[in-house]
Each structure stands twice: as C-alpha cells, then as structure tokens.
Amino acid sequence: MVGKLYGVSVGPGDPELITIKAKKCIESSNIIAYPARQKGEESTALNIVKGAVDISGKRVEEILFEMSPDPSVRKSNYQDAIKKVASLLDKGDVAMINLGDATVFSTYMHISIDISEMGYETETIPGVTSFCTGAAEAKVPLVMDNEGLAIVPMAKENDKVFKALRDFDNIVVMKAYNSMRALASMMDELSIPYDNAIVVSNVSMSDQYIGKFDPDRKYGYFTTVMIKKNGGA
Numbered sequence: 001m002v003g004k005l006y007g008v009s010v011g012p013g014d015p016e017l018i019t020i021k022a023k024k025c026i027e028s029s030n031i032i033a034y035p036a037r038q039k040g041e042e043s044t045a046l047n048i049v050k051g052a053v054d055i056s057g058k059r060v061e062e063i064l065f066e067m068s069p070d071p072s073v074r075k076s077n078y079q080d081a082i083k084k085v086a087s088l089l090d091k092g093d094v095a096m097i098n099l100g101d102a103t104v105f106s107t108y109m110h111i112s113i114d115i116s117e118m119g120y121e122t123e124t125i126p127g128v129t130s131f132c133t134g135a136a137e138a139k140v141p142l143v144m145d146n147e148g149l150a151i152v153p154m155a156k157e158n159d160k161v162f163k164a165l166r167d168f169d170n171i172v173v174m175k176a177y178n179s180m181r182a183l184a185s186m187m188d189e190l191s192i193p194y195d196n197a198i199v200v201s202n203v204s205m206s207d208q209y210i211g212k213f214d215p216d217r218k219y220g221y222f223t224t225v226m227i228k229k230n231g232g233a
Contacts, residue, residue, distance in 0.1 A: 003093040007102040009127025013204035015051030030092030134200030154179040177223035184215035197227040
C-alpha cells in the first residue's frame, strides 16, 4: 500500500481554529508526522492537534530537521528526513501537521515538492494564519480598500523588509522575535512611527501578547509585527 502525504495546517495555537477538513484528515490518516528541529523537542503543532483530535492509537512520528551552520550537514539531515517520510508513506497515508498555514514559510512545502517528484501523491490543506488571527485579536484590518500588503520574514542583512516598509501600505513582518532593534532602525530611517505598528506574540496561545511596538521588550519565538503606514494600528 502506498499512502498519500497531506500537509495539514493546524492554525496558530487555539485548537478551535483547526478546520473541519484538517480534523477529518488527521482522523483518517494512518500516521501523524510532525517536524522538529531537535530530537525529542516538544511540538506546538502536535499539542494543538491533541486539543482537537483524539489521536490515541495513532502512530505519531517525529521528522527531524536538525539545523547546522554547515550547509552540507543541513542537506544531509534534510535528505534523511525525506527518506523517512517516504518510508512512512509506504505504510499508509501520512498527515504532516504544520503550524498556521502550510503554504506560509513552512518546511512542508519543500518536502511536498520532493516527495511528489518521487512519485507519491500529495495534498495541502489550508489553515488559519498567525497574522490573520493576530489582526482579528487586535481588532485592526490587515488591508483596506485599495491598499497593498507585504508579508516578509525578518532576517539579518536582508533588505526585503526595508523594501516592503518603503513600498507597501501594510507590512507583516514574521519571525521578528529577536530582531526588534533592527526593525526599529529601518522604521526610524523611513520615518514610520512606532505607534503605527502592533506586535502579536504567541497569538491564540496561553501566553498571548498583543501590544504596541517596543523594540526593547523581549518577545516569544512566535512573534509577528504588523505595520500600517497609514495609521490605524
């Protein structure tokens, strides 16, 4: 039996934000797989699933994507992960769970491409993103009327964020938790007031934080900054 790989989006944290389709897919799949950066680390995505689906009796597999400063080591680790996913698919359907939406900055999309090229069938099930949830919780619109929206990841020595801040009305900066000072410098250079930005950290989780942009405050790993150049944040 050859299984099908499902990239199942489970939302940002609140189990009630898992879609009906995602829940049904997890319930019907033979195996649940989740990505991990370190062996044995706690999986936020798996904890979300446990709050919405009874997975007792399910086979649950960790897919390790160990990070390393050495590109050759990262490549080898990734190849080992792909081999493991393929071996699981030879035993049945695999639901690989992903935080937020699987199409937004997820390792799964790389896996999906490579697994498809190996001849396996894949399907991506969309979900609720952290920034859409954050906007709803903060009661601010991401875009209005004919405004534009840019969604960019924060990275050191990366000019994508600066260009987005310069050229778009509304900017969502993801993966920003340890780069607030760098983001503040860009905003200062472009004369964007800090009051036009709102921070959403660990949104819909027990330690959720939503507040004005403060570059000196420490934030959780899952931190996104929404910047509205026309105000309204």
